[in-house]
Amino acid sequence: MPYTWYNSSTDTQTKRLELWPYRSLPRKGFAAAILGAFALGTIPLYGLLGTVLIWGLLPFLLLAVAGLWWALEHSYKTARLHEELTIDPERLHLRRVNPRGDVQEWDCNSYWARVSIHPKGGPVDHYITLGGAGREVEIGAFLSEPERKVLYSELQDALRAAKSA
Incomplete structure (x- = not known):
């Protein structure tokens, strides 16, 4: 799951939860995807080697590879x-x-x-919020629905433990 619970090393009653979006494509996979898209995109051009037509089609291949690169890079930036x-x-x-x-x-x-x-009714199904001090804030909206359900019960247990301490 893209979150981890930590216990404080100095205080056994303090818990810390870190959450992050799931990354299904590592950087090495990013490079392989770009290289693979370029290599597979050149296959139809092999028959046109030595002709003028290759120069008419090559920009479209480069544009498609550039679009894939931009989309994957944008995905990495939003996952920060x-x-x-x-x-x-x-x-x-x-x-x-x-x-x-x-x-x-x-x-x-x-x-x-x-x-x-x-x-129902939130930006995603099984939307989790924390409330207190006159505000309600979201947590873990980027997690999948099953992960949010598990996180909800874990948050309830951690909050119950903190209140009883």
Whole structure:
């Protein structure tokens, strides 16, 4: 799953959760995809070697490969999203680093915090929110639906443990 729970090394009651979007294509796969697209795209051009027609079709192949490169690179840039939730007996702190690098933060008292799941009506099904201090913030909207369901129960358990400590 694209999230991990950590226990604090100094305080056993503090838990930290890191969430990130799933990366199905590593950088080596990126290079292989670009090279493969170019290699497969040249196959129809082999019959045109030595003719003027190759110069009419080659720009379209290069444009297609450039479009694939741009789309994959854009996907990598938007996947820089990162969320970090810290839960201790006194405070809940959520820090979200957006793809462009801007940071959003939210704090509230652990006792008053609540976690909610919205099966329908949110941007995605089984949308998870944290509420407290007069605000409600989303967490893990980029996760898949089964991952959000599991995360919801884990968040409830962690919050319950923090409140009882």
